[in-house]
Amino acid sequence: MTVDGGYADFFGPQVPRTDDGGQTATFALASAAYRDNPVEEIKKADNEWHQTTVNPGRSWATIFRPNLGEAFSRAVADRMLGSGRKPLIQSFGAEPQVVVEHCLAANGIRKARDNKLTMISVVCGLLFLPGTLVWLLGFQIRTTVAKAENKQAGALGTAVLVAIAALAVLFLVKMPFSGFWAWYARAAVLMPVVGWFWAKRICESTARDLRERWDGLLSGSGVGAKVPEAVPSNPGETAAEQLRQSLAKLGAEQQSNSVFYAGPKGILGMGTRWGSWQLAENLVPADPTREIHPFRSWDVVKAVHDQLRMLERGPLNTGGFTKPSIRHWIVTPIGENAKAVSRPEGTDVEAYQVKSHAIQDICNKQQFGAGDRHYLGVQWTLWDGQLVITMLITVTVLHETLRIEVTGHALGPVNSLFTTKPEAPSKEVAKSFKPWETRKVMLPLVTANEVVRLAVRAPLTWYPPLLNWLGGTIALPEPFGLRHAWADQPWRHRFMADDALRAAAPVLRVVHSAAIRVLEENGVDTEKFGTRSAFLSTAVQDPTPGKADLYNA
Known part of the structure; x- marks a missing residue:
């Protein structure tokens, strides 16, 4: 897929299949676009390293505050498709393009509702502004007072609204003037109420639609995101073409082989490093009369890469590994508290992909000092995208010492906030004749x-900056990536933890076996390497994950 390619690259929204075994995390994140919870609930999904900021807007304009779905869908769409946006972190175990399309679809549903409500607001509200302002004042007082924990304050807020209604009825019965203004005054009292009933029907219809999509995504029914504005019908539709290219660019960046190491946060998108095993021994000729045949780090990495392809095979027919993704990664170091990343650029990069010859150069030459580093990764996406296990292998040669390092990374499930289904609003009340029962x-x-x-x-939805200033927004955690921003640790789930821990030993042994074979072929004495490998095979069976990135072992 190219960023600026033709219509064959990307044409219209891509809807994932429900039987491909990896969409739970994607659909859970996408469901947030349709939710009607309070916006503050997004804070419940924060993890140790990434926190979402809720900007509350103006304190006197709480009536303009968005709910979770409105704020989430707008923030995600703007961050991932906005012009001049900053680079994104890959969402391993999820499809960010699908999530963004659902955000666009949710925005479209709300836009259609808001267009109808705007018409009602003009006809029943703006034309009869005096009465509308009085009613709004009553609702604002009631809303503000009702937030108080004191029950008497809540009752007072309701009493204020009832008093305004009583005065309105009294005003209609005993009009202080006559003629045109009398009829206008009556309409100013009644039309906002009529508009409210009309608007209520529209709001209920849209709310049911949004909740059905929310429930459908979490139930696995494969709700598709309809984004007709992403499919240009003719070359003159520049906005649709720009949106199409933005979605294509998002898909290309998701496939990038460049990742970022942020200190204790680990490799962004892959999770923190929970284990590290290092094999380091001197390169000694097997035959003292002959020199070692020259070889490079890439030769060892290539042999390991080929051997890792055999991981899904075994001597016994007992299930075992699923087919992993094996890729060469270029890792760029950034600060622990960095708020942005910068992807590699230049002639060695095409469509966010570092070219093969550049990968080999980094593997062979950039092993000490500043610069990017090369890692060979084997990755499993399990539990329908809820668990991402990544084992990274790097090979370095300094003077006469060959070091092979294997590290384990695990990204856990998305926070439970995103997996809760909608519930019909209800409350428990005491029975009339059996007050001890509810x-x-x-x-x-x-x-x-x-x-x-x-x-x-x-x-106000026609001008989002004003609406955001009044009601507030949410600021997504940076550097932003959909999957890792709201991921929990996998160690709270027994089977997920077992899968992560069990993957380490087979990978370590395959890596060592392939490396030792290359050493033997090039005339290196492998006795010490074999002894060290056996020791690491014992150490890797430690059932306790650690925090290797904190260097506190």
């Missing part, structure tokens, strides 16, 4: 305050 009472899907909030926000 019963569940179903509440409206869309409350009165929610209808007012949506109707007031709708006219």
